[in-house]
Amino acid sequence: MKRIRVMHILPDLVPYGLERIVANLALLGDRDRFEPIVTSLYGYVPGSLAGDFERAGVRVFHLDKRRGFDPRMITRLARAVRQVKPEILHTHNYVLRYVLPAAALGGSPRIVHTVHNLADRETDRIGVWIQKRAFAGRVQPVAISEECAASFERVYGRGAPIIRNGITVEKYQRPSVSRLEWRRVHGFAMQDLLITCVARFDPQKNHRTLIEAFARVAREIPAAKLVLAGSGRLQEAAGRQVRQLGLEPRVFFLGQRGDIADILGASDIFALASLWEGNPLSVMEAMAAGLPIAATRVGAIPELAEHETHGLLAAAGDGVALAEAMLGLARHADRRRHLGRAAAERARQRFDHRGMVAAYEDLYRQVLGAPAKESEVTYR
Numbered sequence: 426m427k428r429i430r431v432m433h434i435l436p437d438l439v440p441y442g443l444e445r446i447v448a449n450l451a452l453l454g455d456r457d458r459f460e461p462i463v464t465s466l467y468g469y470v471p472g473s474l475a476g477d478f479e480r481a482g483v484r485v486f487h488l489d490k491r492r493g494f495d496p497r498m499i500t501r502l503a504r505a506v507r508q509v510k511p512e513i514l515h516t517h518n519y520v521l522r523y524v525l526p527a528a529a530l531g532g533s534p535r536i537v538h539t540v541h542n543l544a545d546r547e548t549d550r551i552g553v554w555i556q557k558r559a560f561a562g563r564v565q566p567v568a569i570s571e572e573c574a575a576s577f578e579r580v581y582g583r584g585a586p587i588i589r590n591g592i593t594v595e596k597y598q599r600p601s602v603s604r605l606e607w608r609r610v611h612g613f614a615m616q617d618l619l620i621t622c623v624a625r626f627d628p629q630k631n632h633r634t635l636i637e638a639f640a641r642v643a644r645e646i647p648a649a650k651l652v653l654a655g656s657g658r659l660q661e662a663a664g665r666q667v668r669q670l671g672l673e674p675r676v677f678f679l680g681q682r683g684d685i686a687d688i689l690g691a692s693d694i695f696a697l698a699s700l701w702e703g704n705p706l707s708v709m710e711a712m713a714a715g716l717p718i719a720a721t722r723v724g725a726i727p728e729l730a731e732h733e734t735h736g737l738l739a740a741a742g743d744g745v746a747l748a749e750a751m752l753g754l755a756r757h758a759d760r761r762r763h764l765g766r767a768a769a770e771r772a773r774q775r776f777d778h779r780g781m782v783a784a785y786e787d788l789y790r791q792v793l794g795a796p797a798k799e800s801e802v803t804y805r
Contacts, residue, residue, distance in 0.1 A: 428460040429789060432511040432534075434502070434520050436490075438465045438473035440683075441625055442706040443517050443541040446590055448474050449778045450515075450785055452481050453593070459786060462509050466490040466498055466520060472681060484509070498523040499530070506531030513537060513789050519548040521564070522555050535792045536564045537785075539588075540573055542703040543724065544580040546629075557581050565792050567785075569704040570725030588788070589725075590704045591781030594772050597713035600690030607691035618648045618755055620719070621692040623685055623707040626657030628700070631721075633666060634744045635698035640670050641748035646755045649675070651696075654688055656681040689714035693761060694754050699723055700741050713772035717764035719750040735768040 433447045440448070451461035463478050464486040478485045488501045502523055506514070507530075516524050516538045528534060538559070540547055548556065557580075560566050566585040568574035577585045600607075608615060620639065624630040632653070639651045653663070653676065660678065667676045682688060689695070695711030695718050702724030709729060711718060718736025720726050721743075732738045737753050739746035754761050790796075 426458065428456075428458055429513065429793070430460045430462060430509060430511040431513045431515055431789060432462040432464055432506065432509055433515045433517065434464045434466070434524055435517040436465070436520060437467040437470065438463070438475050438478075438485075439470055439681075440472075440474050442590075442703075443539075444474055445706060446539075446541070446781075447517060448477060449591065449593070450782060451478060451483050453778055454782050454786060459789070462486070462511060464488065464502070464505055466495075466523070472683075494522075499526045502527030503530035506534065510534075512793060515539070515785075515789075517541060519552050521559055522548075522552055525555065525559055525564075537567060537788060537792060538564050539567045539569065540577055540585065540703070541569060543573060543701050544576040546701055553580060560585075565788070567788070570728055572724050572728070573703050586788070588781060588784045589775075590706060590709065591778035592706060592709050592713060592772075592776050594713045594777050597686045597689060597710050597772075598715070598769065600687045600714070601684070602687050602690075604691045607687050611691075613650065613691070616648055617650050618646060618694070619650055619652050619692040620694045620696050620751060620755070621652040621654065621688060621711075621716075622696050622698075623654045623688070623710070624697060624699070625655045626659040626663055628659065629702075630655075630657075631698040631700045631742070632659065632663045634742060634747060635696060636663060636666050636670065636672070636676065637744040638698065638748035638751060639676070639696075640672060641745070642751045642755060643672060643675050645752060649755055651676045652679060652688065652692065653677065654679045654682045654685065685710060686714065689716060692716055694719055694751060695736075696720065696747070696751055697726070698741075698744075698747055699726070702726055704729070709772065709776045712768035713776060715765040715769040717754050717761050717768060719747065719754055721747065729771075730768065734764070735771060736764055 462484045468487045468489040486505045514536045568585040568587050642649050695716040697720040704725040718730040721741040722738040723741045730736045737750035739750045
C-alpha cells in the first residue's frame with residue numbers, strides 16, 4: 426500500500442504547544458499508511474524537536490528564514506515540495522502566506538491548516554486577508570476548541586471542524602523520577618508548596634499578572650514557591666519584576682525544559698495567567714499529572730478545566746482574582762487532592778493523543794477524496 430505523504434510546515438521546532446502537537450502527529454501516527462515530513466521555516470535550534478524527528482526516521486527541512494517577511498521562503502518551500510511530492514501539506518501558524526504560492530509552484534498538493542490560537546491572534550491583517558481567500562478555496566481549516574472555532578467563524582465568516590489537541594496522558598501520570606527525588610535534586614523541601622507555570626515568556630502568557638498574584642500568595646503562605654518553566658523574550662522583564670517585589674527567594678526560573686512531566690509530578694498547583702488561548706497543552710498536561718488548575722477563563726481553558734471541578738478560574742488580567750484562586754487551592758490540601766484527582770480522570774477520558782491522531786488521519790483521507798470512517802469523523 427502506498428503511503429500518503431504529509432508535509433507539516435510550521436515556523437520553527439522549539440518545543441512549545443503547536444510544535445509538540447506536530448510531533449504527536451508525526452511520531453505517533455500510523456506510519457504504515459502515512460509518511461510524515463516536517464519543514465521548519467527557521468533554521469536549526471539546539472534543543473528543538475529536530476533530533477526527535479530525525480531519530481524516528483522523519484525527514485526534516487530547515488529553510489533558514491530571516492526575521493520579518495522573507496520572500497525566499499516561497500522558492501525554498503516550492504523546492505522542498507517538488508522534492509518530496511507530498512499529497513497533503515499540513516500548515517500551522519502564519520505560514521500560509523508562503524505555502525500558497527509555493528504549493529502552486531510545487532504541484533498543488535491539498536492543504537490542511539490548523540488554527541492553533543484564536544483566529545484574530547494567529548496572524549496579522551495581511552495574513553487574515555490571504556487566509557480568507559484560501560479558506561474560501563481548497564484549503565481545509567481545522568479549529569482546536571469551541572472557542573477557537575467561534576473566533577474562526579467571526580473572522581472568516583465560515584465554520585471549521587474541531588479536532589481537539591491530544592497528549593500522551595500516560596507520560597504525565599508516570600513521571601520518570603519521584604516527587605521526592607525531583608525536589609531533592611532541585612533544592613526544594615517536601616513541605617514546600619510548589620505553584621508551577623509552564624509557558625513561554627510572551628505577552629499572551631502574561632507572567633506579569635501571575636507574579637503579581639503570587640506576591641499576594643507569598644505573603645499569606647510561607648511555604649509557597651513559584652516555579653516558572655519556559656523561555657522567551659520577556660524572561661528578563663519577569664526577573665526584574667521578581668527582584669522589585671523582593672521575591673527572589675520564592676520564584677525559580679527553570680528555563681526551557683525537557684522534563685515537564687517530572688516537574689509537574691513534583692508540583693502542587695498549576696497556574697496560568699494567559700490573556701488569550703487556543704487549547705493550551707500545558708493545562709492538559711498538568712491535569713494529566715493530577716494537579717488542580719488556577720488559571721484565567723480564556724480560550725479553551727474552561728472547556729478543559731471546569732471551575733470548582735478541576736480547579737479555580739479567574740478573569741483574564743485580574744491579579745487579585747487569580748491570587749484568590751491560587752490561595753483557594755493553597756490553603757486546603759484536601760481540596761487540592763480532590764480537584765487534582767478529578768483533573769486526572771478528565772485527562773484519562775478526554776485528552777489522549779490517539780483520538781486526535783485518528784481524526785487528523787481521517788481528515789487527510791477525506792481531503793483526498795476517500796470516505797470518512799464513521800468512528801473517526803470528528804474528535805470533539
